[in-house]
Amino acid sequence: MAQERTSMRKIKEVLRLHFEAQISQAKISSVAKISRSTVQQYIMRFMAAGLNWPIDLRDDELERRLFPVDKGKNNRPEPDYLYLSQEIRKPDATLAVLWEEYKEQHPHGYQYSYFCDLFNAYRKKLNYSMRQEHKAGEKTFIDFGDSPLKIIDLRTGIERSTKIFVSVWGASNYLFAKSCLDEKLPTWIKLNINALEYFGCCPRAMVPDNLRSAVSKASRYEPDINPTYAEFAEHYGTVIFPARPYRPKDKSKAENGVKLAKRWILFRLRNQKFYSLAELNAAILVLLTEFNKRIMKKFQKSRRELFELLDKPHALKLPDSHYEFAEWKKAKVQFNYHVSYEGHNYSVPYTFIHKEVDIKATPNLIEIYCNGNRICSHAKNSKTYGYTTVTEHMPKSHQRYLEWTPDRILHYAGKYGQSVQALIQKVMSTRKFPEQAYKSCLGIIRLENKYSAERLNLACHRALEYRAYSYKSVVNILQKELDKQTTLTPVKTVFINHENIRGSKYYSEGAQ
Numbered sequence: 217m218a219q220e221r222t223s224m225r226k227i228k229e230v231l232r233l234h235f236e237a238q239i240s241q242a243k244i245s246s247v248a249k250i251s252r253s254t255v256q257q258y259i260m261r262f263m264a265a266g267l268n269w270p271i272d273l274r275d276d277e278l279e280r281r282l283f284p285v286d287k288g289k290n291n292r293p294e295p296d297y298l299y300l301s302q303e304i305r306k307p308d309a310t311l312a313v314l315w316e317e318y319k320e321q322h323p324h325g326y327q328y329s330y331f332c333d334l335f336n337a338y339r340k341k342l343n344y345s346m347r348q349e350h351k352a353g354e355k356t357f358i359d360f361g362d363s364p365l366k367i368i369d370l371r372t373g374i375e376r377s378t379k380i381f382v383s384v385w386g387a388s389n390y391l392f393a394k395s396c397l398d399e400k401l402p403t404w405i406k407l408n409i410n411a412l413e414y415f416g417c418c419p420r421a422m423v424p425d426n427l428r429s430a431v432s433k434a435s436r437y438e439p440d441i442n443p444t445y446a447e448f449a450e451h452y453g454t455v456i457f458p459a460r461p462y463r464p465k466d467k468s469k470a471e472n473g474v475k476l477a478k479r480w481i482l483f484r485l486r487n488q489k490f491y492s493l494a495e496l497n498a499a500i501l502v503l504l505t506e507f508n509k510r511i512m513k514k515f516q517k518s519r520r521e522l523f524e525l526l527d528k529p530h531a532l533k534l535p536d537s538h539y540e541f542a543e544w545k546k547a548k549v550q551f552n553y554h555v556s557y558e559g560h561n562y563s564v565p566y567t568f569i570h571k572e573v574d575i576k577a578t579p580n581l582i583e584i585y586c587n588g589n590r591i592c593s594h595a596k597n598s599k600t601y602g603y604t605t606v607t608e609h610m611p612k613s614h615q616r617y618l619e620w621t622p623d624r625i626l627h628y629a630g631k632y633g634q635s636v637q638a639l640i641q642k643v644m645s646t647r648k649f650p651e652q653a654y655k656s657c658l659g660i661i662r663l664e665n666k667y668s669a670e671r672l673n674l675a676c677h678r679a680l681e682y683r684a685y686s687y688k689s690v691v692n693i694l695q696k697e698l699d700k701q702t703t704l705t706p707v708k709t710v711f712i713n714h715e716n717i718r719g720s721k722y723y724s725e726g727a728q
Contacts, residue, residue: 224275230258235269293322297338298516305387305526306352311335350386353530356419358383360399362475368491380482381410384473386521393477393504395496404429405448407540417531418452423459431458443544451539453532480507483565542578549573552654553609557582559600563609564592603652625657632664633673635680642685659687667694672698676687
């Protein structure tokens with residue numbers, strides 16, 4: 217019969233009702249709300265222990281007398297729980313196999329079900345992050361945290377806030393920590409690379425929080441990984457598993473890592489002053505090494521020892537080359553067959569006009585992809601509003617393939633006044649190819665929608681006088697109402713002689 221156990225206070229109440237109140241066992245069962253057989257068992261155990269009522273024993277002593285340990289049952293060898301907790305984290309490990317190995321060493325040991333109960337009871341004594349069963353070499357958990365430490369500018373004395381980046385292995389709890397100034401994409405990628413170099417290996421999966429640098433669009437089921445981070449993962453052969461939104465258990469390792477870094481590293485540096493990020497990170501690295509060598513009481517091993525034993529042997533090797541940072545952006549090819557990146561315009565083959573493309577930008581190169589296929593590349597140019605144009609990208613007949621031609625734009629500009637037309641000529645003459653100026657020219661002409669044609673013509677006249685041949689100059693004149701200040705003399709249209717303005721005859725012949 218299964219033995220019901222209850223609190224010692226209730227057992228004493230049962231004994232009091234029986235020996236002092238002298239009521240029946242059925243009545244005691246009703247009052248104490250326990251079964252009659254349990255009432256009977258408590259009374260029999262009390263009498264078998266040779267005790268007399270009233271008693272003057274502590275609860276633990278009474279429990280020991282009423283429920284003596286069966287020495288014959290508990291002389292079996294206990295499992296090595298520390299060893300089991302390490303082995304269960306290895307790939308393909310199961311408790312069934314570990315129990316078989318235990319029985320081979322101890323033939324009279326516990327049977328499988330009780331063996332599992334004992335191990336699970338041990339696991340419950342551990343904190344949550346420790347009792348999660350992460351397989352060796354499988355995952356690292358990554359996150360940012362706020363840091364109390366500041367960087368002092370030597371020139372101004374201004375203090376700048378910092379953040380702490382952490383990466384924690386699931387099986388061994390081996391930690392990497394480094395200070396940074398922001399959570400931007402270049403910083404995020406650089407810190408991930410630093411972590412892998414510190415570990416000397418790569419996990420099979422990385423679990424970041426849903427910060428913008430890691431996840432373009434958060435979702436519980438299908439998050440959009442940032443294209444740069446996805447390319448980084450592909451380079452190292454790993455995969456990205458973002459933590460699910462509003463699921464704190466998914467990132468408990470990372471949050472615990474941030475907490476440990478603050479307590480054991482950052483707190484110890486609280487009274488020091490740092491004048492550069494490099495100086496701060498050098499101090500963090502010293503304490504980080506010491507922290508990873510500390511013995512964890514629950515496992516009787518350090519994080520470093522567990523990492524060498526569990527994670528590192530089952531992790532991925534690092535590739536021979538470092539990942540080169542590349543930023544990805546989406547763009548639409550403009551009608552002048554160029555795309556813009558950071559204010560500079562790069563040409564693509566004219567057949568891709570109006571199509572969506574992906575721009576991959578490295579420190580020295582711009583690559584443009586359409587549907588996953590690279591269609592062209594350019595050396596990176598930082599000149600704002602500049603153009604990088606490849607002649608082969610231009611159409612042979614603008615009349616056939618483009619919406620606009622130089623003659624058409626000049627004719628269109630002439631509707632709003634001679635000064636508008638003259639300025640458009642000047643804008644096109646400043647470019648190697650007139651097509652590079654189409655966007656600026658049409659922008660100037662369309663200012664008539666917001667202002668009147670008369671004001672636009674006067675603004676263009678003033679821009680010509682200032683020799684300010686740009687859309688931005690005309691906008692400034694109109695916004696500041698400089699066109700209204702004085703009466704200007706008309707500007708004669710002077711048609712430019714440019715080898716790439718072919719004239720209407722050229723296009724009429726090309727269309728035949």
